[in-house]
Amino acid sequence: MTRFTRAITATPDDIDELGHVNNAVWVRWIQDIAVAHWQTVAPVEHVAAYIWVVTRHEIDYRGNVGPGESVTGETWVPGKPYGARFDRHVRFTGSDGKVKVEAVSTWALLDRATGRLLRVREEIAAPFLDSPS
DSSP states (O other): OOOEEEEEEOOGGGBOTTSSBOHHHHHHHHHHHHHHHHHHHSOHHHHHHEEEEEEEEEEEEOOOOOTTOEEEEEEEBOSOOBTTEEEEEEEEEETTSOEEEEEEEEEEEEETTTOOBOOOOHHHHGGGBOOOO
C-alpha cells in the first residue's frame, strides 16, 4: 500500500472568524492523516519502536471549506528517505472535486525509547513508498 485516504468533515470548532476551516486545523489534519497512515501500514513492531516528528510543512491553500463540508485527504511518500527524513505529500479534495489544500511535510524518524534521530532503513520506508507510474 502506498497511498492512504481518509474522509474528514469540518466541525464548528474547526471554523475561524472568516467562516471556513482555520489554517491551524489544516496542519492538524495533515499530521493526523500522516500518523493514521503510519499506524495502519507499518508493522506493529515499528510503531512500538519508532515515532515520527515534523521538521517542516509547506502548505498551499487553494480553496475554503465551511462547517459541515467534507474533504477527502490523501497522503503518500513519493521518494526514498534521505538519512533520518523523508517527504510526505498530502492533498485534500472537496466534494466538488477541487483541491482545497496541498502540502509537503518533512518528517524525521526517532527512536521512541531514546528520542534519538535514526536513519530511515529500507524496511521501514518500503511500505510507504509510492510506486513508479
